Amino acid sequence: MTTMLIPRAVRAQAPALSKELAPNYGSTVCRRWKSGPYGYTQAKALVYSKYGDPSNVLSLHTHSISPSLPSNQLLLRTLATPINPADINQIQGVYPSRPPFTTLLGTPEPSAVGGNEGCFQVQSVGSAIKSVQKGDWVIMKNTGFGTWRTHALAKENNVLKIEDKEGLSPLQVGTVSVNPCTAYRMLKDFTTLEPSQDWFIQNGANSGVGRAAIQLGREWGYSSINIIRDRKTAEDTEAMKKELLDLGATKVLTESELQSREGAAHIIDWTGGKNLKLGLNCVGGPQTQALTKTLSQGAHLVTYGAMSKQPLSVPTGLLIFKDIKFSGYWVSRWSDAHPEEKKKTVEEILTLTREGKFKDVPFQEMRWDWGTEESVLKGGIAGTLEGFRSGKGVLVYGDT
Template structure:
């Protein structure tokens, strides 16, 4: 490839923190197959060295099926100093991404016309792994062929390529990993990691108990596995499936990951549950020290009631869309603490801690000690139609899911 030309001052003025909204394809990369050989493929290029990129965008809030569009744009072969050109290998679809498109999430993105959309738009997506296909200087901390992840939230990952400032990405060791593993390691696993480590007072020790609802979710599965590795014992609440056989199959699946006990919501909310907990935790002087809540409503209250004195309920989601009520007696007599956790705030405030946590999780994956979350891979090549991508996003919040949706990029 020819050396990179510097932009003129006038051309460079368009680049800023919003630079990550742009992107472009380049020459060699890999096809995102979970298993098998990685082979270089050719990518779309236009005349005069320009490369073609595609991005999912939206210019107003609403349901993904109504507002998401697939936008094609060209990227100049010249790009500014301290930037890296990235090709997306895999990008996950998280419920928070859908909530952001709907306009119901806790933070609102900035709409911009930077990639040439007719209206100011946003590229959604926060979790992905990219391959570096070119750099503006050999002196940067990343090189061609490296894998990187976004350093902060709001990067915009549902696109084939991206142009980013060097400081906007973190290098990860790609050895022993496939793209889907790397692309799903820093939302759900990091959330579970930080809640288990940071909120119990005193910190959880080997043999201690925690309880969680939404145990079949990505965060729940990660918490079960990390708890097993660290010697914690867990009570895990799930929604019953369509038949007793399917419910038992789910319970067995979570037990194989390391869950100590798995109960359905009906069992959890029954009068007998208190006696079940007393029997399970007998001999534990402090009782259950930590509760992790992603449901809200009655489920969150029941979690609080199971905790021992000084326990903490950490809320990181609200699937039921019902408020978390704070029982007065638990606050006064048992000093139960109610806290919230937002991964985006933690990650953006402490990028170095995010990098350490992600690398530890990836090491566990390489060693076979941490199992991938079940995924539903959505192939994205240059010919993939807008409707296929849009439907994959729309289905994220609908009913029981076979796994977490992940865009897996082929020849782009």
């Protein structure tokens, strides 16, 4: 990536920044963006130069991008970028994947841009670009690019084109790469589930991955048992159960119900004791041990998170006598290793979305305009790791 800064003498003569139409998030997107002297694009990015709490280490950096694109690069403007827990962990320095710190954006210290997922619109392309053109929507092929920015320069091989954006919103496209792909691959890659016969069980069922798994399982004919945390009131718990049942869940239990004798008996009754072949775990701790004990002979438990921050304890008998298999799954590793398979998976999920068979997770939208202050953006990112959020936080870009 190459970012060119406007010389001080030129900046002093800069004309007023141009303004165009505000966004209309339909099949086509008309946006306004900031244009500096001689066609330079004014851009902002949330960057960090050291690891720590996002509220302490993130800063809003302004820079300029030259209109003279290298032949193999394209200029992107950002439409929507989610705030995932892994993004926060990355900034904290506790995530296995860490983007390199550089000064390519003209930051005083080597820095990285936050975020790993998003929907972008191609604004202009270099002379050698063949696979995309102005107006196309793209997502990042690999993680670690840094998506919390109003504009970006990328190489052609950095992006995957969305072949058909009709009937889709930037939020739907911008949030497809992580949670839905995680659910899709875990349901398909670890064991063979027979439609109208086999079951899977998952905790964190109201999460983005959990909701995706419910809907994909329903679409493919898999029955599901979905575990949620007990809410503060019985009314809140029942409301969450109904929400997931309406989404396509077969059964919904709370963690306390799962760990009760009655809950275990219900699961045996529902599944026949032999058709519960897959477990999906994002919690860990004693709750997951209770979930694992319900699995059928030879089943597979796939762990993709540890929200409880407690280790996964495995009873020896489940290994020896029930032959339960245990695996971990990290969608970033799969995504980076299988870009073409990622594209196919994304397109299939978006087709289901377009057909009304796959619904969005609840969103908490935060608009990022040119004048949005740093404190507002950082405040919107804060709390992503806290429980009982009303929806996934997503940055939606306005007059940037």
